[in-house]
Amino acid sequence: xxxxxxxxxxxxxxxxxxxxxxxxxxxxxxxxxxxxxxxxxxxxxxxxxxxxxxxxxxxxxxxxxxxxxxxxxxxxxxxxxxxxxxxxxxxxxxxxxxxxxxxxxxxxx
Amino acid sequence: xxxxxxxxxxxxxxxxxxxxxxxxxxxxxxxxxxxxxxxxxxxxxxxxxxxxxxxxxxxxxxxxxxxxxxxxxxxxxxxxxxxxxxxxxxxxxxxxxxxxxxxxxxxxxxxxxxxx
Numbered sequence: 001x002x003x004x005x006x007x008x009x010x011x012x013x014x015x016x017x018x019x020x021x022x023x024x025x026x027x028x029x030x031x032x033x034x035x036x037x038x039x040x041x042x043x044x045x046x047x048x049x050x051x052x053x054x055x056x057x058x059x060x061x062x063x064x065x066x067x068x069x070x071x072x073x074x075x076x077x078x079x080x081x082x083x084x085x086x087x088x089x090x091x092x093x094x095x096x097x098x099x100x101x102x103x104x105x106x107x108x109x
Numbered sequence: 110x111x112x113x114x115x116x117x118x119x120x121x122x123x124x125x126x127x128x129x130x131x132x133x134x135x136x137x138x139x140x141x142x143x144x145x146x147x148x149x150x151x152x153x154x155x156x157x158x159x160x161x162x163x164x165x166x167x168x169x170x171x172x173x174x175x176x177x178x179x180x181x182x183x184x185x186x187x188x189x190x191x192x193x194x195x196x197x198x199x200x201x202x203x204x205x206x207x208x209x210x211x212x213x214x215x216x217x218x219x220x221x222x223x224x225x
Contacts, residue, residue: 043113043202043216044153087152095141095206097214099153 004088009104018075020103022088025069031092033064035073037084044087047073078107111137111207115217122193122224130188130220132203138183139205143214147200159186193224
């Protein structure tokens with residue numbers, strides 16, 4: 001699976017949009033981009049995934065660049081409960097997820 | 110949404126004993142489940158893939174004789190840490206994909222194992 005690079009940490013203000021970048025320059029044509037998050041001392045939670053097109057659901061939006069070498073997860077209105085470690089994962093659609101270090105997002109009031 | 114439970118949530122055991130951790134899918138069937146471990150302030154590391162009715166598939170470097178996995182039914186997988194040592198102390202988490210939505214895995218709440 002292709003490797004991903006994320007900033008180790010970022011802060012954002014409550015109520016503002018949080019934009020989380022992820023680089024995956026070695027992604028292959030049939031690999032998907034997945035985003036999960038892990039709140040402290042809990043199991044990870046699925047957020048969203050995509051292949052080529054931008055995606056949106058009730059939790060977030062995923063913007064994938066045209067060359068697919070990077071993507072951005074957008075939390076439209078961050079709340080304190082969004083404080084977590086966010087993982088960007090690139091994988092074939094075969095169940096196995098390889099978690100990197102992720103980005104520790106701290107939402108501040 | 111789908112729920113995955115783990116039991117126990119926390120366990121403390123003495124060195125040399127064995128500990129069993131259960132992972133259950135509560136409202137769906139899971140032919141495949143995954144076991145991860147996570148050290149403090151580190152990311153999750155996939156240990157093995159648990160397959161209902163067949164042997165588990167272990168990731169490179171994971172001792173199959175030490176971490177016994179049994180997937181006895183479509184809703185239960187167990188991980189047994191045999192002859193536990195302090196270095197086995199970790200946060201163990203299981204996950205299961207829901208039906209054909211392979212990309213959307215549901216994770217259990219995790220089990221905190223402390224070996225003294």
